[in-house]
Amino acid sequence: MKMNHYYADLEESYLFSTIAKKVEDYQTGHPDSKIIRMGIGDVTLPLPEVVVSAFQAAVLEQGTKAGFHGYGPEQGYAFLREAVRNYYMSYGVELEMEDIFISDGAKSDVGNILDLFDRDNQVLIPDPVYPVYRDTNLMAGREIVYLDANMENGFLPLPDRRQRADLIYLCSPNNPTGAVYNRAQLQDWVDYAREQEAVILFDAAYEAFVSDPALPRSIYEIEGARECAVEFCSLSKTAGFTGTRCGYTVVPHELNRGGFSLRKLWLRRQTTKFNGVSYPVQKAAAAVFSLEGLAACRAHIDVYRKNAGTIVETLNNLGIWHVGGVNSPYIWMKCPRGMDSWAFFDDLLERANVVGTPGAGFGKNGEGFFRLTAFNTNANTEEAMQRLWEIYA
């Protein structure tokens, strides 16, 4: 019996467990301190009422003979795929129903899509990065070339045409940096991918935070993207579905590589290894895309957006370099006074009782940087920024 020995190449990530341990130790030593958490990328507001109502109604259906739903289509019910298609249409992207696949979240599909590709492909991944892109490729034994994201390029690396590529990971608005590609930059990536006959794996999980109409929310707003890109999206951040679990993946029928239709391969993968998303969850997700649902989600995002604005304003006043926070729930800041990521983490925890995420945890280019998230109450965020101001001004 031979195991997949590439698992041995994975480094254990102690990032969030180390953070949790440090916070716990500090709280134990200082039981009266009011710690404000701005480290985790998880939403804090509950599901909108219209979503809960639709979810409830579908659960009740499951308890009746007439309304009961057994196995559904692996790629998702037509009612939800149509809602997603109409959502894309609302900002000018036209998709076929069959291009859309409903999933239990972007993380699953970002990992599972790799089933479709040979091990022997050249992978480009930005650094710093959401660790799932890296680890899922290491697990499959693929070599990775890292794209340097840094202050010079505003944490938005562009293609280097001397570099060969087969698979390219892009995330915009970015996790962890909050940086957002503009149309010209994404066009450069799409052109490069087509030159290389590469596939872009585009993570659009934070698209709902884009408020500037000049910025693309979907890679399919870019000419030629249907011929080279798969897009992953999720209701996690759009509608507070981190614990309810629903997302969608777009594999356009125009995307062909090596004599294969990727949409056909993905359908085969999903029908063989997946049984679809829970029917009541799909009903809840469809309610997100109703007019009432979209308005409720926008109201929630506005709460987070206000927090991002508070953070950005404080960092501006402090003269601290940063990106993100305008069209993103993440703010990526340079650690003040030349501190490294973990030194600043400790300093911030001990002196301000505020928790963030050390940038070094996202890759070597993250060293000296720090991620703050807007997922908190307005009051807590204002208090945290007041403390930051008092210490670092």
Added chain:
Amino acid sequence: MKMNHYYADLEESYLFSTIAKKVEDYQTGHPDSKIIRMGIGDVTLPLPEVVVSAFQAAVLEQGTKAGFHGYGPEQGYAFLREAVRNYYMSYGVELEMEDIFISDGAKSDVGNILDLFDRDNQVLIPDPVYPVYRDTNLMAGREIVYLDANMENGFLPLPDRRQRADLIYLCSPNNPTGAVYNRAQLQDWVDYAREQEAVILFDAAYEAFVSDPALPRSIYEIEGARECAVEFCSLSKTAGFTGTRCGYTVVPHELNRGGFSLRKLWLRRQTTKFNGVSYPVQKAAAAVFSLEGLAACRAHIDVYRKNAGTIVETLNNLGIWHVGGVNSPYIWMKCPRGMDSWAFFDDLLERANVVGTPGAGFGKNGEGFFRLTAFNTNANTEEAMQRLWEIYA
């Protein structure tokens, strides 16, 4: 860009689409015929009330600030893993909490577990078989050795010690045949797997249908199984969760191969490529394992069991060879009068207006056999068997 070319080796399965087309054509030509469907392995009874209540309550929590659940543990909430552990304990199997992983269904995990194994492993798969075992291995480029299941061995093949094996698929109660291994037979498999240092992938999706206390419901009832077996189970058939989606996979800490702990590898796989099951679905699943929930599920299973009994009795009276149906919702019958699987399908549809599944669709040894399922109302099943009797007696 190199695609996973093994996808080209997959044959398209037209089994269920061919069935659907034939049924539709017949119904169009005979609009007054009342067709009774006994072909699909999907449940027909709704979720029990106690499950719906727990599901509803958790959905309401998701709509409140205090009760909202964001990201949960990838391996499932402790409340559900504990419920599963107690369920196993109720028939004498003791597991560690950390051996239990909650999933969105057995199909996902049966496919995804292959991430842990090298391509270069010898796979044994019974024929006839649930096609997912075969297709997921073909997708990964593994060679398959088929185990002949046939009338001579009662569709319960046993190990042949001249055959080398690394991965062994067993499903008991079996899909499609309904045959159930006894303890001695499973012990033989466990002993063989340990001799070979192989891993058994044991599909226990139909364990709730085992009524004979002498028959094992879990492979962990067999001595030594913790050192060589992963078990997949699901609430799909136990509690009518085919459309609600929840299952569990057991990877015992005692199971090590090639210097790796499989439990550790699986945890790493799941934390990297999965984000856990929807919180309200997990709450619904936990209610299944309450005393009230188990009683309600047993009552549903009794409805199906009565159908299985009706089918078995009819086949006995007709003198038609069959297995299954006693501790299983599936009955695997020899086609009468020497017909092949599809000839009998057509005959049964046209003369009795009853739909089943041609055995040939499950592998070469399925030719000449036919699967009937107990997932229907008692009245429909009785009527279908009355028609069968009138035609084939």
